[in-house]
Amino acid sequence: MKYLTKEWYELCQRTSFHLLLEEESQAETFSEAFFEQLYSSELNKWLHHQEEVASIMQANGTIEPFNKDNEVIKFNDAFMYNQEHLKKSLPETILNQIVDLRVFTLTRASRKVINAVAQFCEDNQRVVDTTINNCMKYHKEASLSLDKEIVENFRFHDCRIIKSILNEKSITLLLDNSGGFASIDEVIFENVTIMKQDAELDKSWWLYEEVYKVNDKYEFHMLLENQDLGLFDFIISADQVLFRRQSSNVE
Numbered sequence: 001m002k003y004l005t006k007e008w009y010e011l012c013q014r015t016s017f018h019l020l021l022e023e024e025s026q027a028e029t030f031s032e033a034f035f036e037q038l039y040s041s042e043l044n045k046w047l048h049h050q051e052e053v054a055s056i057m058q059a060n061g062t063i064e065p066f067n068k069d070n071e072v073i074k075f076n077d078a079f080m081y082n083q084e085h086l087k088k089s090l091p092e093t094i095l096n097q098i099v100d101l102r103v104f105t106l107t108r109a110s111r112k113v114i115n116a117v118a119q120f121c122e123d124n125q126r127v128v129d130t131t132i133n134n135c136m137k138y139h140k141e142a143s144l145s146l147d148k149e150i151v152e153n154f155r156f157h158d159c160r161i162i163k164s165i166l167n168e169k170s171i172t173l174l175l176d177n178s179g180g181f182a183s184i185d186e187v188i189f190e191n192v193t194i195m196k197q198d199a200e201l202d203k204s205w206w207l208y209e210e211v212y213k214v215n216d217k218y219e220f221h222m223l224l225e226n227q228d229l230g231l232f233d234f235i236i237s238a239d240q241v242l243f244r245r246q247s248s249n250v251e
Helices: 006-012 032-059 068-089 101-105 111-145 148-153
Strands: 160-166 170-176 186-190 193-197 205-214 217-226 230-238 240-244
Touching: 006 111, 006 230, 032 068, 032 101, 068 101, 111 205, 148 240, 160 205, 186 230, 217 240
Parallel strands: none
Antiparallel strands: 160 170, 170 186, 186 240, 193 230, 205 217, 217 230
């Protein structure tokens, strides 16, 4: 990937930390009592919301009865995950200003911290937007030299690769497109050379793609995500790509 890289994608995840933050003067000093009070309050809000949802869903026969113990565990698991995510995602300059990361994880912070986080996110958003604009500009120009079928069909954001089939001269990807916006569920690359593959394709999520014309061949760059290994690149060179829909078997 030349534009929508792993680094760019990770930066996208660092543009919204400030949106839910609420100013709280008690976040300026460490207080175990305040954290426990805040945690209890947020947990109760969560339980109330989940109980309401479960009640509505149960009336329609689509969910099991509300289970408070399970929801308490889910809330704590989400809290711990979010805390670790923030620890890895925020720069040290901001982490050092946060008195209690647990309180920050529960979306309470001092005005000074909120301003710093907002600036961090806004700076990241500018870089993200600039990269997107440059990528769109490139593809608008490059599309003039690409096959029409590729321009119209090679976009599989949020599709899932069910299975990859590698033959001597081709690679076939079978897709679950129920989570994406594509109607294609089978992609066949012909006369293929694998240029980069950092993880197994099967069961990976398709995030973004880029296409380049190099001499008489196409380069297909794909950013994928594996549940166990995270983000990875899959880059191939191919003479041609075919698109199929199982419902109509149209190429």
